[in-house]
Amino acid sequence: MQESFFKFKEVSPTEINPRGWLKNWLDMQARGLTGHIEAAGYPFNGPGWETRNLVEGGQDDWWPFEQTAYWLDGAVRCAGLLHNKALLARVKKQFDYVLAHHDEDGYLGPHFMKAAGNNHRWPHAVFFRALMHYYKLTGDAKIPAAAAKHFKSRTSPHIFHREVCNVEAMLAVFGATGNKELLLLAQDTYKNWVKNNPKNDATPKNLLSSRKPFDHGVSFNEFIKLPVLLYLYTGKKEYLKAAQNGYKKLFKDMSIIDGVCLSAEHLDTVKSALDSHETCDISAQTWALGFMFAATGDVKYADFAELALLNALPGAVNTHTFGGLQYFSAPNQIVAANNSNHNLFHRGQKWMSYRPNPGTECCPGEVNRAMPNYVLKQFLKASDGLAALLYGPQIIKTKINAQSVTIEEKTDYPFDSDISFCFKMSRAQEFTFYMRIPCWCKNASLMLNGKACKISLKSGSLAALKRKWTDGDKLVLSLPAEIETHKYSGGVYFKRGPLLYSLKIEEDWKIDKTEKRQSKLLPAYNLYAKSPWNYVIDTKIKPVFTVKKLQKNPWTINSAAGEITVAARKLKNWNIIKAKQAEVGYADWNKRWTVKEKGNFLFTPPLPSRGFIQKNISKETYFIKLVPYGCTHLRLTVLPFK
Numbered sequence: 001m002q003e004s005f006f007k008f009k010e011v012s013p014t015e016i017n018p019r020g021w022l023k024n025w026l027d028m029q030a031r032g033l034t035g036h037i038e039a040a041g042y043p044f045n046g047p048g049w050e051t052r053n054l055v056e057g058g059q060d061d062w063w064p065f066e067q068t069a070y071w072l073d074g075a076v077r078c079a080g081l082l083h084n085k086a087l088l089a090r091v092k093k094q095f096d097y098v099l100a101h102h103d104e105d106g107y108l109g110p111h112f113m114k115a116a117g118n119n120h121r122w123p124h125a126v127f128f129r130a131l132m133h134y135y136k137l138t139g140d141a142k143i144p145a146a147a148a149k150h151f152k153s154r155t156s157p158h159i160f161h162r163e164v165c166n167v168e169a170m171l172a173v174f175g176a177t178g179n180k181e182l183l184l185l186a187q188d189t190y191k192n193w194v195k196n197n198p199k200n201d202a203t204p205k206n207l208l209s210s211r212k213p214f215d216h217g218v219s220f221n222e223f224i225k226l227p228v229l230l231y232l233y234t235g236k237k238e239y240l241k242a243a244q245n246g247y248k249k250l251f252k253d254m255s256i257i258d259g260v261c262l263s264a265e266h267l268d269t270v271k272s273a274l275d276s277h278e279t280c281d282i283s284a285q286t287w288a289l290g291f292m293f294a295a296t297g298d299v300k301y302a303d304f305a306e307l308a309l310l311n312a313l314p315g316a317v318n319t320h321t322f323g324g325l326q327y328f329s330a331p332n333q334i335v336a337a338n339n340s341n342h343n344l345f346h347r348g349q350k351w352m353s354y355r356p357n358p359g360t361e362c363c364p365g366e367v368n369r370a371m372p373n374y375v376l377k378q379f380l381k382a383s384d385g386l387a388a389l390l391y392g393p394q395i396i397k398t399k400i401n402a403q404s405v406t407i408e409e410k411t412d413y414p415f416d417s418d419i420s421f422c423f424k425m426s427r428a429q430e431f432t433f434y435m436r437i438p439c440w441c442k443n444a445s446l447m448l449n450g451k452a453c454k455i456s457l458k459s460g461s462l463a464a465l466k467r468k469w470t471d472g473d474k475l476v477l478s479l480p481a482e483i484e485t486h487k488y489s490g491g492v493y494f495k496r497g498p499l500l501y502s503l504k505i506e507e508d509w510k511i512d513k514t515e516k517r518q519s520k521l522l523p524a525y526n527l528y529a530k531s532p533w534n535y536v537i538d539t540k541i542k543p544v545f546t547v548k549k550l551q552k553n554p555w556t557i558n559s560a561a562g563e564i565t566v567a568a569r570k571l572k573n574w575n576i577i578k579a580k581q582a583e584v585g586y587a588d589w590n591k592r593w594t595v596k597e598k599g600n601f602l603f604t605p606p607l608p609s610r611g612f613i614q615k616n617i618s619k620e621t622y623f624i625k626l627v628p629y630g631c632t633h634l635r636l637t638v639l640p641f642k
């Protein structure tokens with residue numbers, strides 16, 4: 001292993017065994033879109049990477065390879081965690097084909113993508129991310145050797161737009177093989193990209209400046225992690241500082257309350273509860289934040305990833321089946337149909353509805369990556385021990401100081417505040433066990449073998465317990481959560497621990513028969529509200545939290561493991577907007593434009609003004625239920641208040 005500047009490193013995926021609701025989620029992925037991606041239509045119903053020539057209509061294009069590589073990355077992670085033989089066999093076929101069909105010079109992948117430029121090599125960056133995970137599962141040294149040969153042949157400069165993201169793969173291959181040529185190649189490639197793209201928001205210079213980024217959200221998150229990765233392998237601090245400042249700008253006022261950057265599809269400053277993000281950004285941003293934490297050990301990066309993965313992610317998918325997802329999702333959305341996208345980009349189209357393919361193919365591919373990466377990053381290795389970073393039920397069987405250690409993490413987190421760790425080992429040994437104390441938790445406590453443990457458990461820190469551990473040791477970490485009420489863009493929202501809460505709205509799921517890209521197993525839906533939602537919160541009456549028994553799948557409105565009851569009044573004349581005409585935004589590589597289009601549109605209304613509330617508020621008080629954001633598909637998260 002090379003010298004590196006990782007504070008924390010991933011554990012081997014073969015050491016991780018998800019349990020409880022997390023295993024159920026992954027099983028649902030395998031039964032849903034991850035295992036049946038062909039329901040999302042072209043290109044997922046085609047050969048994927050099992051071909052060197054493409055494609056539909058006889059035209060070669062790189063994007064089908066990008067989308068299928070996203071899926072491949074999520075599917076290989078999910079299949080590995082579940083030991084799901086059928087899904088593993090399906091991804092293995094694609095990896096084996098690519099490895100078996102290389103050019104003389106080592107080039108891997110479709111023939112037409114060998115030519116430099118035009119983003120031809122960006123899909124490779126996504127593919128190699130999946131391939132290097134497959135390597136971690138199999139330990140087959142032929143894999144990094146083949147990837148090294150591909151890069152060392154230097155058939156592309158990798159400097160056009162997202163092509164530079166191959167730097168991630170070059171560094172991963174360097175990490176696996178120790179071949180210094182790849183480290184030098186990664187550094188040169190990045191320097192040349194910066195030189196050729198001086199206006200890009202994610203060059204180190206622009207990240208360090210006060211200039212706000214307005215790039216495409218996914219591109220920005222893919223780019224910003226490259227300087228962090230270069231820091232991790234070179235120790236050059238200026239790289240790390242640039243990425244830290246980039247995220248500082250994003251976290252300040254460009255992120256939605258569910259933890260993801262406003263990105264519909266370009267970054268912007270958050271103004272309202274209707275502001276949305278693309279589902280791809282949930283996967284791309286949390287993946288990048290993993291490297292930020294690995295480099296710094298700073299808990300805030302893990303907190304943001306947790307917020308996104310436990311709120312934005314379940315909020316953007318059909319949590320009954322993992323059979324559909326939104327392209328855009330927002331804190332407030334009270335209709336999710338083929339005419340309800342309230343964002344400018346493709347306004348009035350199906351992009352906010354839950355279906356196997358809600359508009360464009362990137363999100364149906366990327367959505368498969370998010371929760372497997374949560375599970376894979378629950379524990380991380382430190383030079384002197386192990387860190388529990390993201391919580392949830394799991395059994396990890398790993399080695400610390402070359403000694404086998406099994407830790408069973410028993411918890412219903414994030415639905416319960418207690419997390420217990422049971423240590424099993426054949427011989428006692430000394431190491432440090434780190435635990436993330438989230439920024440939201442002000443009163444953490446820790447019990448070791450039934451006795452209070454007096455170490456620092458400061459909010460927003462990594463608690464460290466260094467001792468000689470013996471077989472049977474039991475640690476119980478309590479992270480009690482309080483209901484927080486926050487004012488936001490003219491309304492109010494409620495949060496408890498890592499979870500946001502949204503109004504429970506009864507859902508009327510109707511299959512959209514006009515949609516071609518669906519299957520009997522995974523239908524496309526138009527979703528409408530069938531209970532009132534037009535409430536104004538009475539903030540003078542204290543909200544109350546009630547715990548409910550944890551169900552196998554806790555991510556639906558009727559199986560929520562807890563709810564907040566709040567006092568509210570009804571608001572007259574605050575209705576869904578019905579429009580016959582809309583201004584619709586479009587974009588391509590070079591420009592953005594809008595056109596006025598006719599249709600029968602249904603849009604979620606913005607929050608009402610103070611004057612409107614005073615004029616239309618009713619007298620009667622109701623006690624309404626809020627459930628975790630991730631349980632809802634229609635939601636009001638930011639509510640008006642009186």
Ligand SMILES: [Zn+2]
Binds near residue numbers: 363
């Ligand atoms: Zn997308």
